[in-house]
Amino acid sequence: MTSNGQQTTTGASAATVRRASRLKGRAREAEIIAAVRDLLAGGRYDQFTLRNVAARVGIRISHLQYYFATKGDLIRGLLASVAADYSAQTAQVLAQVPDTPTARFMSWIDFLLQDCWDPRTRHFFIQLWGLVESEDAYTGQLLQQFYATDISEILQLLRDLSPHLDARLLGQRAAIIAGLIEGMMLMVGSEPDDADTRKGLLAETRKQIFRIATEA
Structure with missing residues (x-):
């Protein structure tokens, strides 16, 4: 015993x-x-x-x-960490809004657009793109894999918002919306530090994203 x-x-x-x-x-x-x-x-x-x-x-x-x-292993670990953080933030944002397709979709879009204006976020992603591309021999494969998570999350919300769109269009529009949001990081730095200008640009951007998301 x-x-x-x-x-x-x-x-x-x-x-x-x-x-x-x-x-x-x-x-x-x-x-x-x-x-x-x-x-x-x-x-x-x-x-x-x-x-x-x-x-x-x-x-x-x-x-x-x-x-x-290796450096490559560390870069892949970084990408996995960033993707996981944004997935967690998706859940947090959606838990705080009404459970309707429009509210859920636009709340996540608003979060991403506001995130573009954070100076550290903007600087981080611009540097990340260069780092990943240099590691990837400029094939774009690593960035495509990384943004697949982002596109997938937008796609899930888009399906509920626009059930009239077929799978092909849903996938295309999710990719377009993700690209538009990421591209805003390159644009906001050139805008004057003016609250009204920023507010107007945000309003027009979200309006166009909603149009892309819902147009037949």
Whole structure:
């Protein structure tokens, strides 16, 4: 009985240690990704090196490479993290609005448009595009995979809003809307810092997005 009891205790202790190790590992991965996001939000993508990221986290490069062996692995981890964050934000936004197709669709569009005007968001994504394209040998495949999540979320809302559109049109319009929103990041920086101008541009943009979403 004692032997079996000791084995059970030892097994439970080992499981606890493994669980703690996994949690610590996930926390370290999140810390590394956060450092990368901070670097891109405030700097340039050509500053993205394993050495610079390790220095920001305060660890050795070899330690960083335990979690992300290559620069490409770290970029893919970053993309997965950003996509997951926006998916979580989708759920948060939709949970706070009336459960109608129009309210749900336009609430998410409004969130994305407002997000375009955040200076750090804008700078982050412009740097991210350059970083991903340079890693991807300018094939565009990584960015297409990344934005597939964004397009899919818009598509789900669009299906409920415009059931009269067939699958082909729904897919095309979801992609157009996603592209329009991302493109706004390049436009807003050239606009004067004027509240009325911004308000008017936002209103016209959301009006045109709704037209694209619902037009037969």
